[in-house]
Amino acid sequence: MTDIFDVIADGTRRDILQLLLRHMSEGETGTSVSQIVADLGISQPTVSKHLKVLRDAELVSVREDGQRRFYSLAVEPLGVVDDWLVPFLVDAYGDAAPDIDYPGGPLPDSAAHAAEVVGRAAASAKHVVTSALKRFGG
Structure with a gap:
């Protein structure tokens, strides 16, 4: 591929x-x-x-x-790019990451907030685990 x-x-x-x-x-x-x-x-x-x-x-x-x-x-193949890019954004911005302007249809406020919280938590958790594994030679 x-x-x-x-x-x-x-x-x-x-x-x-x-x-x-x-x-x-x-x-x-x-x-x-x-x-x-x-x-x-x-x-x-x-x-x-x-x-x-x-x-x-x-x-x-x-x-x-x-x-x-x-x-x-x-869009599925772009997940590879997302997986690569997110740790940089988490390291650079933490909780203060800028909003990304997505031209798709707007989500209801509650759904957008939930998606943002879950996405940031998942990216942060993945980054923490990956960093820990690297430190411990995993």
Whole structure:
């Protein structure tokens, strides 16, 4: 499998992922190649090349409808990036970590607070255990 960090290191691929995220948050069930070309102002062959890389990394899924293909974001593989990044945020900010602007639909306040508390606790616990294991040669 391709290293996820190599895949998202390319600015055009990040632009495509952000576009797919925005369309998904607007309720769309897939975005056509022609829509990606129009929205980003890049050539169809370039978009197709980058979509192949994103497909191979399982960051997008594709649905065929006749001759057209519709792409959707698959966020699960980004968990690797999240797992790598969270300890840095916990070390740098602790409980004062900045809020992350997510363009998805808003959560109710109680659900957002619960998700934040659980997420920070899990990240902190994982970091503590990982650090302890490293200190003790585990």
